[in-house]
Amino acid sequence: MKERIWLSLARMGGHEQAFVQEAFDTNWVVPLGPNVDGFEKDLESFLGEDRQVVALSSGTAALHLGLLLLGVEAGDEVICQSFTFAASANPISYLGAKPVFVDSEADTWNMDPALLEAAICDRKAKTGKYPKAIIPVHLYGMPTQMEEIMEVASRYNIPVLEDAAEALGSTLNGQACGTLGDLGVLSFNGNKMITTSGGGALICRTKAQAEKAKFYATQARDQAAHYEHSQIGYNYRMSNICAGVGRGQMFILKDNIARRQAIHKQYQQWLTGIPGLQVMDRPSEAFDSNFWLSCLTIDPEQAGFSREDLRLVLDAQQIESRPLWKPMHLQPVFAGAPVYERGVSEQLFELGLCLPSGPVLTDADVERVVKTILEFCAVHQGV
Numbered sequence: 001m002k003e004r005i006w007l008s009l010a011r012m013g014g015h016e017q018a019f020v021q022e023a024f025d026t027n028w029v030v031p032l033g034p035n036v037d038g039f040e041k042d043l044e045s046f047l048g049e050d051r052q053v054v055a056l057s058s059g060t061a062a063l064h065l066g067l068l069l070l071g072v073e074a075g076d077e078v079i080c081q082s083f084t085f086a087a088s089a090n091p092i093s094y095l096g097a098k099p100v101f102v103d104s105e106a107d108t109w110n111m112d113p114a115l116l117e118a119a120i121c122d123r124k125a126k127t128g129k130y131p132k133a134i135i136p137v138h139l140y141g142m143p144t145q146m147e148e149i150m151e152v153a154s155r156y157n158i159p160v161l162e163d164a165a166e167a168l169g170s171t172l173n174g175q176a177c178g179t180l181g182d183l184g185v186l187s188f189n190g191n192k193m194i195t196t197s198g199g200g201a202l203i204c205r206t207k208a209q210a211e212k213a214k215f216y217a218t219q220a221r222d223q224a225a226h227y228e229h230s231q232i233g234y235n236y237r238m239s240n241i242c243a244g245v246g247r248g249q250m251f252i253l254k255d256n257i258a259r260r261q262a263i264h265k266q267y268q269q270w271l272t273g274i275p276g277l278q279v280m281d282r283p284s285e286a287f288d289s290n291f292w293l294s295c296l297t298i299d300p301e302q303a304g305f306s307r308e309d310l311r312l313v314l315d316a317q318q319i320e321s322r323p324l325w326k327p328m329h330l331q332p333v334f335a336g337a338p339v340y341e342r343g344v345s346e347q348l349f350e351l352g353l354c355l356p357s358g359p360v361l362t363d364a365d366v367e368r369v370v371k372t373i374l375e376f377c378a379v380h381q382g383v
């Protein structure tokens, strides 16, 4: 039996256990502690732009606190990219606010700036109010057209919460994803660019924002010797143990990025020119994706087989692949939410497949994936 090739497994670099051990040795087995401070500093220097990073228990928690900091309240509308993982949109509902979904454009697969503007104007016309925040996503690591998004957002004075959960190490015009919006979000879940076994971060522009995020993340405790509370808080801070893993992972972040980009290049080299297959690529040099996941779209008429046909063949050969994200406006849980779309994300969901992309993949693994795809093409295309 062949060993299974997985979509996106975490890789340990060897420095993680030392930081965790130190936490044990110094009795810092708690939320907060030196590893949390150290991990935040590491991320700040990696991202640049003089940002303040707050380490949290998950990317979802970071999105939740981000919306809170931007003043989102029950009854408000928040615009969210429809083509994404549910975690981008769920925190809108946590706050009792209402998601409004906007489709993607075909170049980056992320929020369409023209549709965003149309949505903003239509919400104002229909409800008398502007949406309270905008959540664009750098899906699969590909930078969103943030220049255009920020321009539209500033025209209507709406803050932007940038979901960079999949985009640690991606840059747009040389600037790190996560630092492009008013606030940014990272995830360190097991399948992301680096792992803390589960964790996330909120990227802030000011120290005051970061302090506020930490306040809400630790049960909103007021200044007093006893426990005094004047606001609802959360238990969202990252633990010192998890942050130790994160500090260790920072040693291999650049390696992980280079490896995922190299895997993407291999898929591109081997699969370009095959009828009906298209490996997702960046629209220009300015969009420097970490290629968290390499994605493929399959035009069944040209290819002679569908996305699902290929997925099942790969699976039978012990290779995990996965359909692209199902758009939020098609999810039962968000039925009835307003949506502004032109069919782009629906088509991507129908035609697209994520290929194994983790840094643990060997060249031989990638070859096995490519060979399986090429053999399947040969059968259907008679070449």
Ligand SMILES: *Cc1c(COP(=O)(O)O)cnc(C)c1O
Residues within 6 Å of the ligand: 057, 058, 059, 060, 061, 084, 085, 087, 088, 137, 163, 165, 166, 186, 187, 188, 189, 198, 199, 200
């Ligand atoms: C993973 C992910 C999140 C959530 O991060 P968690 O750390 O798993 O809570 C949010 N948005 C996107 C686009 C993601 O891929």
